Amino acid sequence: MNISRPARISGMLASLVVVGGLLACSGDDGTDADATTTTTAAATGTVTRTVTDTVTDTPPPGTDNPDNPGDGDNPGTEDPAPPPQGPPEDTMPGPGTQLDITEVRAGTHDGYDRIVLEMDGTGTPGSVLRLTENPSADGSGFPVEYTGEQALTIAVHGITYNGVEPSVSGIPAGSVASVKAMGAFEGTQLIVIGLTDGDITLDDISATTLDSPTRLVIDIRR
Template sequence: MNTRLKFSAVLFTALTAVMATVSTASATPDAKPLLTNVRVGAHATYDRIVLDFTGPAPDGTAGDVVPELIADGSGKHVDLAGTYFYQVRTWTAAAHDDNGNATYTGSRKFETPSLSNVQAFAITGDFDGQLTVGLGYRRATWQSVTVLTNPTRVVIDIGV
């Protein structure tokens, strides 16, 4: 095979790979993280809440200590066990698909008796491309929010 044919074959292979990548990427332009599960776990120095997602990582995540939990949209107070409250907001995430079907079918509000400090969890918002959750806990302490991939999850740690 001459050099010109080899170059053409390599170029064709490269272009085919690029086009396949573009085609795959454009096939799911609206892909967003969808909540599928909520897990809790007690550790020696912290309580952990894990939000499991399908799809890509959220575009953004922020956690804030708040004086009370407020339901997104309605503005109503969310009654949750705890003296302190931590709100975690994720952008481009949801607990429902594009047809409005729940992707997370577990309880949207529950107590966490197996944890040392965190007393309760609630989904406080799921619309306009934001998923918001709240935690109630007993003692003032540190908090952290971490986004992990492969699989996609948001990890919330509250010191004990």
């Protein structure tokens, strides 16, 4: 009489229980994973189990500091790298653009100063930058007072008419002495920046549009 068969069957059943338990613990949780296979020798046969190493994305360090734009190194924030060469080009807004300037902030960096116009809404703004000693308001033509040797005017196109008044922070900063936001007129809002240096030219200034959120970044080399 052969008595080894029940023991062998019992060993096989135990192996199946182990495999079932391991598979139940490795359920799909929606994460990216690398799978490695490990083979374990047992007295009754071979048991194969899957070991899952979960892969998670770690966000890069750094956040954008609203009082000193450019401190952050996350994608989409104002990078503190040297600004591109000027002069800034005149640009038109994208189709259907409806934006409000919600914040104007400034910061100083090694060799240049930065002004950031943050916006809320949809689309891509257009802009026209000019240097003048006698800025005037759109529509009325009234003179605009500012602090400094000359003014940098930033006409932002694609603006709504809801009268949002942007907050201002980080002023003064380096060559930036004052900021004044005028009311929107026919889809354009004028931002007047007072500069302490009367020798700055448009060749020293660059303008870049960023998104998430929408921002117009003005860099002034000194």
